[in-house]
Amino acid sequence: MNETVAPAPDLLARLLHRDGLMLIIDKPAGVPVHRGPKGGPSLEDAFDQLRFGLPRPPALAHRLDKDTSGCLVLGRHRKALERLGKLFKSGRIGKTYWAVVEGAPEGDEGEIDLALGRLDAARGWWMRPDPLGLPARTSWRVLGRSADSGRAFVEFAPHTGRTHQIRVHAQAMGWPILGDPIYGSGRREGAPPLHLHARAIDVPMQEGKPSARAVAPAPAHMREALAACGWRGDETG
Structure with missing residues (x-):
């Protein structure tokens, strides 16, 4: 019996920004960006759609x-990837995430300064708060609340780039992200998908020139929970 292979996503339709150095796409939820140790389909499989005349497809920055x-x-070529790597490493790229969390924050905004380390070697990329781990800082502000469900619509801005940083920080504050299969209640059968979305990114790619900025529309699987927290659609932010 032949296994059914999921069709490659149409990345041209998900292109948010294009210039000679880089592309920004709206990644769909549920698709890994690259092949893991067990193989299987990944977003990289579709990058050939995005060559736009160059001899090689772009690569993950x-x-x-x-x-x-x-x-x-x-990044569209080696020099661009080197530049992007330095920008990400130095924390100069502005990142904004949207999430729906379970359990509302007491205040309306704040900053989480909590070092993170590996949970244990057997858990791969799973992380935990660890005073001996790597520094990790995340700013947050509440954009809406749901009185009925006790959930909140929160905007996160990570200042460091640790693995699962926003997800672990939210859990540590007592309001894990809705649908998180590792740090929240998403491991239950019938749980919703992870409600975490990389809403916007700001890349100062060239010195002396305006940053490249892209905004990704709220994904379909998050819209109901966002609306319950007061979100009125992308046209209003």
Whole structure:
């Protein structure tokens, strides 16, 4: 019996920004950005759609988790990837995430300064708060609340780029992200998908020139929960 292979996503339709150095696409949720140790389809399989006349397809400048949607940056050639790598490493790229969390924050905004380390070697990329780990800072502000469900619509801005940073920080504050299969209640059968979206990104690619900025529309799987927290659609932010 032949296995059914999921069709490659139409990345041309998900292109948010294009210039001679980089591309920014709206990554769909549920698709890994690259092949894992077990293989299987990944977003990289479709990068050939985005050559736009260059001899090679673009390559990942960073990564998003499989279940996270939104702005993903690709470098179009080696020099561009080197530049992007330095910008990400130095924290000069502005990143904005949207999430729906379970359990509302007490305040309306704040900053989480909590070092992170590996949970244990057997858990791969799973992380935990660890005073001996790597520094990690995330700013947050509440954009809406749902009185009925006790959930909140929160905007996160990570100042460092640790693995699962926003997800672990939210859990540590007592309001894990809705549908998180590792750090929240998403491991239950019938749980919703992860409600975490890379909403916007700001890339100062060339000195002395305006930053390249892209905004990814709210994904379909998050819109109901966002609306319950007061979101009125992308046209209003």
